[in-house]
Amino acid sequence: xxxxxxxxxxxxxxxxxxxxxxxxxxxxxxxxxxxxxxxxxxxxxxxxxxxxxxxxxxxxxxxxxxxxxxxxxxxxxxxxxxxxxxxxxxxxxxxxxxxxxxxxxxxxxxxxxxxxxxxxxxxxxxxxxxxxxxxxxxxxxxxxxxxxxxxxxxxxxxxxxxxxxxxxxxxxxxxxxxxxxxxxxxxxxxxxxxxxxxxxxxxxxxxxxxxxxxxxxxxxxxxxxxxxxxxxxxxxxxxxxxxxxxxxxxxxxxxxxxxxxxxxxxxxxxxxxxxxxxxxxxxxxxxxxxxxxxxxxxxxxxxxxxxxxxxxxxxxxxxxxxxxxxxxxxxxxxxxxxxxxxxxxxxxxxxxxxxxxxxxxxxxxxx
Numbered sequence: 001x002x003x004x005x006x007x008x009x010x011x012x013x014x015x016x017x018x019x020x021x022x023x024x025x026x027x028x029x030x031x032x033x034x035x036x037x038x039x040x041x042x043x044x045x046x047x048x049x050x051x052x053x054x055x056x057x058x059x060x061x062x063x064x065x066x067x068x069x070x071x072x073x074x075x076x077x078x079x080x081x082x083x084x085x086x087x088x089x090x091x092x093x094x095x096x097x098x099x100x101x102x103x104x105x106x107x108x109x110x111x112x113x114x115x116x117x118x119x120x121x122x123x124x125x126x127x128x129x130x131x132x133x134x135x136x137x138x139x140x141x142x143x144x145x146x147x148x149x150x151x152x153x154x155x156x157x158x159x160x161x162x163x164x165x166x167x168x169x170x171x172x173x174x175x176x177x178x179x180x181x182x183x184x185x186x187x188x189x190x191x192x193x194x195x196x197x198x199x200x201x202x203x204x205x206x207x208x209x210x211x212x213x214x215x216x217x218x219x220x221x222x223x224x225x226x227x228x229x230x231x232x233x234x235x236x237x238x239x240x241x242x243x244x245x246x247x248x249x250x251x252x253x254x255x256x257x258x259x260x261x262x263x264x265x266x267x268x269x270x271x272x273x274x275x276x277x278x279x280x281x282x283x284x285x286x287x288x289x290x291x292x293x294x295x296x297x298x299x300x301x302x303x304x305x306x307x308x309x310x311x312x313x314x315x316x317x318x319x320x321x322x323x324x325x326x327x328x329x330x331x332x333x334x335x336x337x338x339x340x341x342x343x344x345x346x347x348x349x350x351x352x353x354x355x356x357x358x359x360x361x362x363x364x365x366x367x
Contacts, residue, residue: 002259004328007350012218014265014326015283018352020345023259024054024241028061030255031240034228041231042252043067043086043217045238048335051344052080067217067236068360071098071317075367078106078362086217088174088236089112090120090140090148099124100131101367112136114174116150118161121168129167137162138174138217143195152198159206169260172215175199177223185253187223192219192226203232211230216245221247225254244293244334260332260338262293266325273314275301275321279329287293293329295343301327318352 001007006018008111035041039062047069055066055077065084068074077085091099091113103111128135139159140143140178140346142149150158162170177195182188196209196218206214217234219227224237239247242260264279283294286306295301298315305312315321331337338344359365 001071001350006259006263006347006352007349008352009128009263009326012345012352014263015262015279016345017055018261018347019242019261019342019356020259020261020347022348023257023334025057025061025258026241027243027259028058028349031224031237032061032163034224034255035235038194040065041201041228041234043084043221043236044241045069045088045236046073046077046360048238048338050338050358051356052076052359053346053356055080055082058241064270065234067238069310070363071095071364071367072363073360074111075102075106075365076111078102079359080248082335084110086138086174088176090114091124092120096123096127097366100133103133104131105367110136112138113290114140114148116140116148116160118141121162122165122357124275125165125168132228133167135168136171137168138215139170141173141199143175143199144175145176147176147178149174152202153244156205156209157223164209168260170214172205172213172331173199173218175216175218176222177218178196181225181250183250188222188251189226192223195251196227200230200232202349213221218300222251239334242338244332244336244337246288246332247329248330250295260334260344261296262329262331262337264327264329266321266327267310268323269318269321270312272318273316274303275313275315275318276306277311277313277327279311281309282308283337283340284311284329284331285333287336287342288332292296292332294332296325296328296330339358 015125041063067086067088124135141150180191221237221239227233235291243256264277268276290305302314304314345352346354
C-alpha cells in the first residue's frame with residue numbers, strides 16, 4: 001500500500017483534503033532541525049494551515065512565536081494561547097479598530113503588525129493611545145518583492161520619524177523575498193544573499209544609532225534554507241508544514257514531505273482518453289494554469305480543463321477508470337487550497353480518524 005492510500009475511503013466524501021499527521025509532524029521537526037533546534041529563530045507563517053490543531057502541534061514542538069496574514073488568523077492563534085503573534089500585514093481603515101479589539105480581547109498575547117509609512121503608523125499610534133495601548137510594529141522592508149513595504153534606502157528616515165510618535169514601539173524589520181524563485185538552491189542562496197546584504201547593513205546602522213536591537217524576520221519557503229544560515233535572522237516559512245507540488249518541482253532538494261493530499265473521484269468517462277473528476281475550481285487552488293494538481297496514483301493523467309465542480313483529465317486509456325474510481329492528488333499550491341475546505345481529514349496509519357476545522361478560513365471569528 002502506498003503511503004497516501006487510506007483504507008476507509010468509502011467513509012470520506014470527495015473532494016476532500018487529507019492531512020497525514022505523521023508527515024506533518026516530521027515536517028515540523030525538519031524545519032526546527034534546519035535551525036539547529038533553536039525555536040527562538042522560528043516564526044512559522046500559519047496562512048497555510050489556518051487550523052488550531054496544526055498550530056498546537058507547532059507549540060508542542062516548542063514554537064512560541066507565529067506569523068499570520070489576517071485578523072482571523074491572529075485571533076485563532078490567540079485562542080490556542082500563542083504567546084507572540086505578528087500580523088504580517090499593515091492594518092488600514094476598519095482593520096485598525098479590529099486590531100485594537102483583538103488586543104483587548106486577548107491581553108495575554110503579544111501582538112505586533114507591519115507598517116511602511118508615517119501616515120498609517122500615526123493612525124495606529126493614535127488608535128492605540130485612545131485604547132491605552134502601545135502599537136508594536138515591524139517596518140515592512142521591500143528588498144525586491146515590490147508588493148508592499150518601503151525601499152531599504154528609505155527605512156532609516158522613516159524610523160527616525162516613527163521614533164517621535166507616542167504609543168508606538170518599533171520592534172524590528174520584516175523582509176519578505178518571495179520573488180526569489182531561481183531554479184537551483186545555489187542560485188536562490190546567491191540571490192537571497194544579494195538582496196539581504198543591504199538589509200543587514202541597515203540593521204547595523206539602526207542598532208548603532210539607537211543603541212538597541214532591531215530584530216529581523218525574513219523569508220518564506222523559497223529562501224528558508226538561505227536565511228537559516230544567518231544567526232541573527234528569525235525565519236518564517238509557511239508551506240513547509242504541508243508542502244505542495246509547486247514547491248517540490250521548484251525545489252526538489254528540500255527535505256519536506258507532502259503531508260496534504262486531495263482525494264477526488266471519477267464522475268464520468270467521456271471517451272477513450274478523457275475522464276472527469278469532482279475536483280473543480282471550488283476544491284483546489286485555481287490561480288495557476290493547468291496542471292493544478294499532480295496525481296499520485298495516475299502519474300500519466302493530465303488535467304486539461306476545469307469548471308466549478310469538474311476537472312477534465314486526459315489519460316492514456318480511460319478503460320482503466322470508471323465512475324467512482326478514487327484518485328489521490330497533490331495540489332500545486334496548498335495555501336489557497338486549504339482555504340477552500342471547512343475541515344481537514346486527519347489520517348493516521350492509513351485511516352481517516354477524525355477532522356480538524358479550518359477555523360481561520362473565515363474572515364471573522366469574533367472580531
